[in-house]
Amino acid sequence: xxxVEQNSGPLSVPEGAIASLNCTYSDRGSxxxxxxxxxxxxxxxxxxxxxxxxxxxxxxxxxxxxxxSQYVSLLIRDSQPSDSATYLCAVSTGNQFYFGTxxxxxxIP
Amino acid sequence: xxxxxxxxRHLVMGMTNKKxxxxxxxxxxxxxxxxxxxxxxxxxxxxxxxxxxQTENNSVPxxxxxxxxxxxxxxxxxxxLQPEDSALYLCASSQERAxxxxxxxxxxxxxxxxxx
Numbered sequence: 001x002x003x004v005e006q007n008s009g010p011l012s013v014p015e016g017a018i019a020s021l022n023c024t025y026s027d028r029g030s031x032x033x034x035x036x037x038x039x040x041x042x043x044x045x046x047x048x049x050x051x052x053x054x055x056x057x058x059x060x061x062x063x064x065x066x067x068x069s070q071y072v073s074l075l076i077r078d079s080q081p082s083d084s085a086t087y088l089c090a091v092s093t094g095n096q097f098y099f100g101t102x103x104x105x106x107x108i109p
Numbered sequence: 110x111x112x113x114x115x116x117x118r119h120l121v122m123g124m125t126n127k128k129x130x131x132x133x134x135x136x137x138x139x140x141x142x143x144x145x146x147x148x149x150x151x152x153x154x155x156x157x158x159x160x161x162x163q164t165e166n167n168s169v170p171x172x173x174x175x176x177x178x179x180x181x182x183x184x185x186x187x188x189x190l191q192p193e194d195s196a197l198y199l200c201a202s203s204q205e206r207a208x209x210x211x212x213x214x215x216x217x218x219x220x221x222x223x224x225x
Contacts, residue, residue, distance in 0.1 A: 043216040046214070
């Protein structure tokens with residue numbers, strides 16, 4: 001079983017819609033959760049991190065964490081073509097840091 | 110100066126060559142990381158340095174040799190690589206390798222390596 005699993009996509013949404021990206025993890029001891037965005041040919045850049053159950057909002061982005069169900073999601077409201085990228089979920093157990101394979105998102109103008 | 114820089118950005122080397130990748134962070138962080146990113150695979154953590162001490166080596170072949178002379182600089186020395194080592198090598202840094210897990214990592218632009 002992979003430590004962090006994401007649907008590789010591609011996920012396509014029309015401009016202005018809500019994009020929903022999901023991630024599940026296997027280690028119940030995981031403590032910190034991160035979403036990175038990676039444009040083609042570029043390095044990952046941090047979008048958000050979340051530590052506590054519930055929602056965390058930052059502009060058009062909302063991270064949702066449910067530790068009981070071991071999933072973390074990222075919602076992107078009012079999606080823009082510039083949001084087209086691969087989104088990487090990362091999970092830290094305190095001792096280990098794991099990345100998912102990423103979900104490719106395309107926002108269609 | 111941007112937060113985390115890496116040189117070179119692109120590198121082509123033969124299997125018998127020796128080369129080094131350099132990473133420098135200007136964020137005042139104490140932890141630095143080397144990752145390998147291959148197509149269609151998750152980021153693979155290779156090495157972790159926390160306060161200049163190597164704390165993790167995730168079963169990386171000995172043809173990859175890290176060096177961390179201080180908290181701002183990290184090197185990855187390469188020798189007798191294989192074609193399957195061709196990948197994007199990313200350096201990252203964080204405030205520290207906190208046991209609480211509350212470290213946020215910031216990535217450099219990466220070195221695109223091709224081994225012929």
